[in-house]
Amino acid sequence: MSTTQEVPVTxxxxxxxxxxxxxxxxxxxxGVELRKMFDTRSGFWLMASIAILAVIATAATIIFSPxxxxxYGNFAGAIGTPMAVILPIVAILSVTSExxxxxxxxxxxxxxxxxxxxxxxxxxxxxxxxxxxxxxxTVGAVGNLIGTAIAxxxxxxxxxxREVAQIILANEIGVLIGFMLGxxxxxxxxxxxxYFVYSLVLPTISGALASTQQWYADNAGWIDLNWTTFQxxxxxxxxxxxxxxxxxxxxxxxxxxxxxxxxxxRSEVK
Amino acid sequence: MITVENLxxxxxxxxxVNDVSFVAQPGRVTGFLGPNGAGKSTTLxxxxxxxxxxxxxxxxxxxxxxxxxxxxxxxxxxxxxSAQHAGRTGREILTVAQRTMGLPSIRVDEMLNLVSxxxxxxxxxVKNYSLGMRxxxxxxxxxxxxxEVLILDEPANGLDPAGIRWMRDLLRDYANRGGTVLLxxxxxxxxxxxxxxxxxxxxxRIVAGGTKAELLSGAGTVVRASASAALAQALRDAGxxxxxxxxxxxxxxxxxxxxxEVALNARIALTELRSxxxxxxxxxxxxxxxxxxxxGAAA
Ligand SMILES: Nc1ncnc2c1ncn2[C@@H]1O[C@H](COP(=O)(O)OP(=O)(O)OP(=O)(O)O)[C@@H](O)[C@H]1O
Ligand SMILES: [Mg+2]
Numbered sequence: 001m002s003t004t005q006e007v008p009v010t011x012x013x014x015x016x017x018x019x020x021x022x023x024x025x026x027x028x029x030x031g032v033e034l035r036k037m038f039d040t041r042s043g044f045w046l047m048a049s050i051a052i053l054a055v056i057a058t059a060a061t062i063i064f065s066p067x068x069x070x071x072y073g074n075f076a077g078a079i080g081t082p083m084a085v086i087l088p089i090v091a092i093l094s095v096t097s098e099x100x101x102x103x104x105x106x107x108x109x110x111x112x113x114x115x116x117x118x119x120x121x122x123x124x125x126x127x128x129x130x131x132x133x134x135x136x137x138t139v140g141a142v143g144n145l146i147g148t149a150i151a152x153x154x155x156x157x158x159x160x161x162r163e164v165a166q167i168i169l170a171n172e173i174g175v176l177i178g179f180m181l182g183x184x185x186x187x188x189x190x191x192x193x194x195y196f197v198y199s200l201v202l203p204t205i206s207g208a209l210a211s212t213q214q215w216y217a218d219n220a221g222w223i224d225l226n227w228t229t230f231q232x233x234x235x236x237x238x239x240x241x242x243x244x245x246x247x248x249x250x251x252x253x254x255x256x257x258x259x260x261x262x263x264x265x266r267s268e269v270k
Numbered sequence: 271m272i273t274v275e276n277l278x279x280x281x282x283x284x285x286x287v288n289d290v291s292f293v294a295q296p297g298r299v300t301g302f303l304g305p306n307g308a309g310k311s312t313t314l315x316x317x318x319x320x321x322x323x324x325x326x327x328x329x330x331x332x333x334x335x336x337x338x339x340x341x342x343x344x345x346x347x348x349x350x351x352s353a354q355h356a357g358r359t360g361r362e363i364l365t366v367a368q369r370t371m372g373l374p375s376i377r378v379d380e381m382l383n384l385v386s387x388x389x390x391x392x393x394x395x396v397k398n399y400s401l402g403m404r405x406x407x408x409x410x411x412x413x414x415x416x417x418e419v420l421i422l423d424e425p426a427n428g429l430d431p432a433g434i435r436w437m438r439d440l441l442r443d444y445a446n447r448g449g450t451v452l453l454x455x456x457x458x459x460x461x462x463x464x465x466x467x468x469x470x471x472x473x474x475r476i477v478a479g480g481t482k483a484e485l486l487s488g489a490g491t492v493v494r495a496s497a498s499a500a501l502a503q504a505l506r507d508a509g510x511x512x513x514x515x516x517x518x519x520x521x522x523x524x525x526x527x528x529x530x531e532v533a534l535n536a537r538i539a540l541t542e543l544r545s546x547x548x549x550x551x552x553x554x555x556x557x558x559x560x561x562x563x564x565x566g567a568a569a
Contacts, residue, residue: 023339024370032369039366040357041395102353105320106363106411109347110370112319112336269320270311270350 026120029111033120037094037128046090047128053082054136058143067151072159075140075147076167080233083136083171084199088178091125092191095182104269114265122179129175133168162236170232173225174199176253183260186267198252202226225252271296271450272317272419277326279312286312288474289326294452294467296418299445301465301482302454303555309474310454311349314423318347330419342371345419346412351404351428356397360387360407363396364414371415381410386436401428409437420444422453426460438464458555470555490523494542495533504536505529521546 038044057078065074095118098104111117148155177198181191206224210217221228221241225248231241272294279287287309294300304310315321317328319335327334330345338344354363364378382392385406396404405428412420420441426434441464445451455461461468468485470478478485492515495501502520505512510524510532519542522529526543533540 021338021340021343022372024372028370028372032366035369036355036366039362040355042357097355101355101357102350103355103358105349105353106367108320109318109349110342110367112338112341266322268315268322270315 024111024116026116029116029120030124033094033117034124037090037124043093043097046086046093050083050086050090050132051135051139053086054079054139057082057136058139062143062147062150065147067148067153070144070147070151070153071156072141072144075144076137076159076164077233079136079140080167080171083133084174087129087132087171088174088195089192090128091175091178092182092195093188094121094125095179096186096188096191099186099269100188108269115261118183118261118264125175125179126172129172130168133171137164137167166232166237170229173229173249173253176257177225180253180257180260183264184256186264199226222247223251225249271332272300272328272330272421272452273332274313274317274328275326277313277316277328278324279309279316279321280324285474287316287323290471290474290476291326292469292476292479294419294450296450297445297448298466299441299451299453299464300467300469301461302452302469302471303456303458303461304454304471305456308456308471310456310471311423313471314349314421314452314454317421318345318349320349340371340415342367342415342417344415344417345421346415346417348405348408348412348420348422348425350423351401351408354396354404354407357395359393359395360399360403361392363407364392364410367411367414373415377414381414384413384440385410402430402433405429406433409440418448419450420452422451424455425453426455426457434460458552490521490546491526491529492519492521492542492544492546493526493529493533493540494519495538495540497538500536501533501538501540504532504538508532 036043038047058075061075061078062070098107107117108114144155144157178191178195181194181198185191185194203224203226206216206220206227210220216223221244228241228245228248231237231245237245274293275291277287277290278285290309290313292300302310302313312321316323317330317335318341330338335341335345341347358366361378361382364381365375368375368378382389387403387406387410391399391403396407399407405425409422409425412422426437429437441451441453445466453461453464462482465482467481468479469476493501498514498518498520502512502514505520505522505524508528510522510528512520512522514520526545530540530543533543
């Protein structure tokens with residue numbers, strides 16, 4: 001006999017040395033996690049709402065704005081507001097639904113290295129954030145063309161590529177804050193409340209501090225992430241302002257995210 | 271094969287699992303039995319890396335769970351059938367598992383077929399599933415990767431009698447083909463009909479373990495007669511130790527044949543004579559876990 005016949009063995013019938021399985025590639029985890037963002041009704045409509053909100057904001061701008069304010073900058077601004085709310089919520093739910101719905105039990109028994117799952121979710125929410133902003137800004141551009149055509153004025157495009165990039169960056173910071181809160185709190189309600197504390201309550205406190213404490217007013221840029229991020233929407237940042245953005249993000253984003261990632265790795269899933 | 275060594279889990283001073291060691295062998299169904307709160311689910315969660323152990327270790331096929339490259343292909347796990355995203359369909363949940371493990375998509379239909387979930391049921395959302403349907407879906411998820419080892423926490427929960435029978439046959443067949451099955455239950459009867467080996471846990475500690483045959487041997491005989499006192503005397507005269515139970519039966523370690531002979535010689539009519547299999551193990555279960563049984567405190 002010169003050849004050996006391959007005998008198909010059904011799974012449990014195994015007393016021989018165990019077959020080693022190939023590790024799960026990261027691309028597969030990415031694919032599965034992307035699928036999980038769309039495969040429930042709520043997930044699907046959350047994603048669809050990104051496009052729907054962009055269209056509504058654009059339509060409202062066309063309908064309600066006087067023709068002289070029909071500039072691309074105004075369209076981009078009108079779309080930016082709903083995006084700043086919805087994208088962080090997408091990021092939050094991508095993480096917290098595993099705990100709220102308890103599907104983490106299955107997810108982490110199929111992929112015991114939790115960091116790989118969380119990294120996949122992080123990459124996807126950042127990519128979806130960027131894709132949504134590109135989509136929304138494209139819808140705004142189409143709106144600008146239609147709106148100005150209806151009003152009979154020339155379309156104005158005073159927004160530069162750099163400004164578009166800054167708007168996207170500002171939204172991505174919001175996405176990352178949402179993600180961080182999701183990882184840190186692992187509860188949908190808690191993280192969403194947390195996000196509104198971050199975006200509504202903290203700026204109020206910061207404003208109150210700035211009006212009473214001169215030292216704080218002079219240095220708020222280093223501490224108030226909201227204020228620093230806001231600079232991205234309408235100005236060219238100086239070197240100092242970029243540094244302030246880096247410092248404030250480290251305090252409010254990088255450090256809590258790191259803590260959250262450590263907690264996720266250790267926390268009991270049940 | 272599953273090996274658990276000196277596993278301990280402490281929650282802020284409370285020891286839920288206390289120095290637990292046992293082995294689940296391939297080709298056998300191992301029943302993990304214990305009353306509510308004994309520490310079964312905690313032990314199983316530690317095995318699959320969902321909970322960190324305070325001390326000790328668990329290895330599956332010789333390796334810690336977390337080091338398996340594609341765990342679903344080697345170990346099927348069902349810890350809680352209700353722990354699924356309620357908005358996903360049954361088919362979608364299986365598809366997510368199939369994709370994660372890198373299996374052909376035909377496995378999804380094969381599994382739905384195996385656990386008797388119809389096409390229509392599989393496209394319903396899990397929030398609309400009955401408990402038994404969830405349990406079937408969970409078993410399908412555990413089996414989809416053709417694993418060698420199965421870890422199931424109370425898999426019979428919510429199944430109807432036909433479903434329990436079906437699952438028993440499925441696990442029996444699985445073990446007969448060389449698979450390792452570890453399943454937990456707080457119901458003795460359920461474990462008794464299905465398991466080859468038993469591990470009993472109470473208050474976080476292993477209180478008994480061994481093959482079912484070992485644990486059953488010495489369970490003795492149950493006998494009943496109208497002339498109960500006379501029978502007891504006759505047995506004692508024959509040198510057999512008897513105890514009388516509250517239900518009016520007599521229990522002894524002697525063989526049924528020996529008891530029958532004594533009764534015949536004493537001309538006492540028996541109304542019942544059987545081996546104490548079921549009752550024996552049940553007695554043992556209640557006894558071994560007496561301190562931990564919630565009812566025990568009141569009794
Ligand atoms: N996170 C926790 N913090 C404190 N105590 C806990 C925690 N998790 C479990 N316990 C306790 O550990 C003990 C064992 O619980 P476990 O769920 O393992 O029991 P079980 O044997 O599975 O019971 P059942 O048959 O009811 O499912 C219980 O007393 C439970 O309250
Ligand atoms: Mg339990």
